[in-house]
Amino acid sequence: MSLDWGGGLFGSGSALDELQRVGTRSRELPRDESDMELSEGSDLSMSAEEDEGEGERGGEEVEPTSDPMTNHVTQMCDLDNHMTRFPSPAAEEDDFIAEMLRANEPKDLPASAASAAPSRDMPRDRTSPTRYITLYSGMTLSRAKKYIKTTRLRTMQQEEESLKNHYGIDVSGIRQKLVGQKFDSSETCNTPNPTAGDTGNTRPKTASCDTSKIPADAFSDSRHRAGLLVSGIGSRDGHLWVEKLRPQKLLDLNGHSDRHKDILYWLSEWNSFIFQTPSQAVQFKAKQREKWLKKSGRIEDAVHAGSRGVYEEREARDRPQKRILLVHGEPGTGKTTACGVLARNLGFNTLEMNASDDRGSEAFRRGVLGPMRTHSVTSKDRPNCVILDEIDGADPIFIDKLVKLVQRDEKEELWHERKNRHKKTSAKDKLNTLISRPIICIANNLHGLLYKLRPHCRIVNYGRLSPAQSLRIVQNVFRTEMKLQKLTSKQNRFLADICNSTDGDIRQAINILQFGTPEADTANLVDKSALWNNIVSSLFSHVPVGKDRANHVENLCQRSLRCGEWNKLVFGAFSAYITCLSGAGNLTQLTNIAKLDDWYHLYDLANTLGSRDSYHPYTLAAFSLMFGSTTKNHVTNVETDYSLTNQTQTQKLRLNDIYSNIPVELRRYLNKETLLDDLGMFLDTMTRQQRGVTPEQMASLAESLTSLGVSLKKENVYNEISSKREDVYVFVPPVCDLSRAPDGQPRDTNSVFLESLYKILTPDPTLKRPGEFSQVQPNKRHVAAHDLARDPDPRTRGGPPPSSSTAKKPSKSSTLLDFFIKETVEITPSQVVRNEAKEQQDTLNTWVSYFEGYSNAVRRDLTWEQLWME
Amino acid sequence: MSLWVDKHRPKSLDHVDYHQDISERFSALAATGDLPHLLVYGPSGAGKKTRVMGLLKKLYGPSVEKISTKSHKFVTPSKRELELGVICSAYHLEVTPSDMGNNDRLVIQQLLKETAETQQVDLNAKQRFKVVIINEADSLSRDAQAALRRTMEKYTKNIRLILLTNSTSNIIAPIRSRTLLVRVAAPTEQDIVNVLEKVAAKEHVDLENTKTLEKIASHSDRNLRKALLTLETLYTFAGSKTVSENTPIPTPDWEMVIGRIARELVSSRTPATLLAIRSLFYELLSHCIPPSTILKELTYRLIPVVPANLRVPLISAAATYEHRLKLGAKYIFHLEAFCAKVMVLLEE
Known part of the structure; x- marks a missing residue:
């Protein structure tokens, strides 16, 4: 029976949610009345039947519900329609309730018409779900309450049995306490005669007699407690603090502020492409063009150019260099929250796909490709931003497709670049397969499937939050929820305990907080003796002699069994014992350390073989017996092997990248396992910074690197220290630092060496494509250039008109044009000033060309006047 | 152009520098026109693969060196699709179990069956069977090895297996009993010095005396690949200078x-x-x-x-x-x- 009830609760719970949702939806969308009547009616009749049975069992008085059901629902619909008239439901709720009361009065409670009036003045609970129950299911309030109460009671009893002491916190104890409270309140709620104050007033009344005297705060508090209970059962999301207090605004974001900045920076790099707010250089270019047009007497053209806006063409390369952002880190550090908040704040409409969605190839088309090209109806014209949450669990095909998308994008961009340089294309025929919207992937770890994706992503790491950081957040939460101005030291200690035991997982900490805070005697709620760091600390405390010794060991074993986090315990003890040793070390200590390995071995073996943990406590006891001392040591910061595994994985991944990049002919002779031993060292030495390298050496070095499939890439990276964007040379795959001295610093980047290597490995792209130039007939190009000069297309990229340069030096025209188009995109401030100054003067299109090999080479226009003057 | 290790790799069994007895045995095997399943083991950098490739060349002629990568698709019982790149020529194919991850049993079964069930089409082929080389065979899971053993017997008509591994300890006994064990020991330091001398002469490396080479050899853990890579590194950065005895040898x-x-x-x-x-x-x-x-x-x-x-x-x-x-x-x-x-x- 009780099992059925559990199901019944969840069933009806979801029905309840459904009801609410219908309620809210009906405010937004006009709905067919009869339609609604049907569906609601059928839904409700079911729950009503259930209720009836329950009501009888509870011995509560039963209201006649069967007959007026349909009538009632129709009325409800009227109400709903009524509601749609109000734009903001929150403000109009009182009217709505009043309306509802009036509607209810004659049917349910004919006798209580008089008492309804005073009840309207009482403060009302706007969030309680119970109101909707009264409203929609047609039960009377007292029955609804009874119903909810009994269902809660039953599930709680069930849940209690399955609860364990996680994190040393006696959850079931708290639960019981709360249950007691709840009963008190609901009892008081039900004892006064149901006809008196029940018409629609649904707040749980702890004191129904003196309602008027209770301040608003107290109400919220009692309501809050009820909310606590509800959330404990998981019936409503909004009451979980984790969800309720999830940051919504930019300023609410906590934790890794520098990482948030990284994300923000990346997202804002999309601005010029998506929102078409131009970068300054482009803005200037456009202005210049307009001025120039005006000056040369073509006012219409200038106006035309102005009205057409600057950004006719959205350049593919206006996007961030890496089109995908990959955020990774521990659970509970705020990855998903930060991404969502930042994207929304920058004006995106976020579309999230997570592990709950099916992620095959079809889903990829729908969820990733779709949003690239469309706006969703509800997004109010905001561009989409796709957030692929929990991508490490996605189907391999999904990730493959993502990688292919990026690769296609890169190819396409290259193609556009080339095309743009030599032929003008309309903006329409591009951007077809380009990634046109930001894609953010979120994962817990980068290993496994994601290695293919990683090279194409900007990677942001959300590490573990420090206990201090998480404490600050948890304190904030506690203060807001409890409405406290200041925290007592006791409370602070309690919060610190929570933070220490959860290891930087904010979500976990807040969850514990929510279930562990109700009363002042917090000390009893956390079983401090079972917190792992406390156990580790007490391992190294004084060990009594004689009979107490056995008791001590027994006590330790019991406590560690209650804690159960063996890995943390043993590693904690392992990393702490040496620091707890006193003195310079004598033979016995060393012998003990050596002996300790027998115990580790036992633990390690039992753990690896997956045997039961019944022997684990004795490993800990061994620590205590060997190293327990009189000095009191408090162990605080304890490392586990987690970071080690993480680093090892990264290194493995790096090796894997290198291995898979080696050409097949050579790779078939290599063994992945011994790769680091022979080839790793070779690569490491070869890529090391060398001084005084001759060109021949460089050439042979480049040769051997190419034969291993290694290339050097130039990347424009944001440097956090100097807060500038800098060119950085990166080996692809990452062969550098393979066997860097463990305690050594990462090598300083000798950019001269790398630059020269880069030049050899990747020949200059402008020289690389001679074929394209030769295809164009010189005279044709000439004509085209003249056309341009006469009727300058606003889409041309060049700032100063290229016409004269081509006219003057036809032999060199093609390369010059190319060169200058490229150059003018990045205009230095000094040039800007100079150019603007020149613009003021009457131009006769006389060009003086300076020595071009020199990097400061500037082409400027002079008037005859100037020429003579100088 | 490629690395010296690759460039100066002996192309046939006749040109192999050391372990002549193994070469002779392999040549004899190839001459019989039949081949048992082989389990070739020895430390890394000893020349296992080089010798096996030499053997294949004896068996099938030079066309065995025309290799390409084919990707095979597999579907796991849980309907996940896997893709595995397999290096193959017309007569043989090579797989590396570590590429397959947890599904190596499945891959081994399907791949071998597929290969075994198709007969050699090429009438000019010297042999009726195909050879499947399994690199790093010791990293095959127990399941995969168990799957292998019956296949080895069942399809002997069409395929021969050559397993390459560092040690036989991780190979289950049934497989060891079904294969001919060939041990390729690590070259002695003198062997390494000889090879290094030969390569240095071909590449015109200025050498003061053979002491440098001896030093390299002693630092190489008797791993020929490592020794050659070291020589190349030294040469690259010595530049015009001669590689002398005092040139420090890079250690990891x-x-x-x-x-x-x-x-x-x-x-x-x-x-x-x-x-x-x-x-x-x-x-x-x-x-x-x-x-x-x-x-x-x-x-x-x-x-x-x-x-x-x-x-x-x-x-x-x-x-x-x-x-x-x-x-x-x-x-x-x-x-x-x-x-x-x-x-x-x-x-x-």
């Missing part, structure tokens, strides 16, 4: 770190040293240096510096902890315990 950083650990162990025997060493161990492990390699290297470094009467107990301790390393998963415990043990030995 991790070896130097282990040397440091050994020194510290001997010089100061306190818990504080242990703490310092622990962080070094952590770094080594995080750089994917196998813990057993760390232990081995450390022991070798310690042996010359400890008193003679302690050497046996030292090695015995190393063996004990190595065993524990293999059994367990938390390496750092055992490495540290070994250090403590060494300290205790030295104190006593």
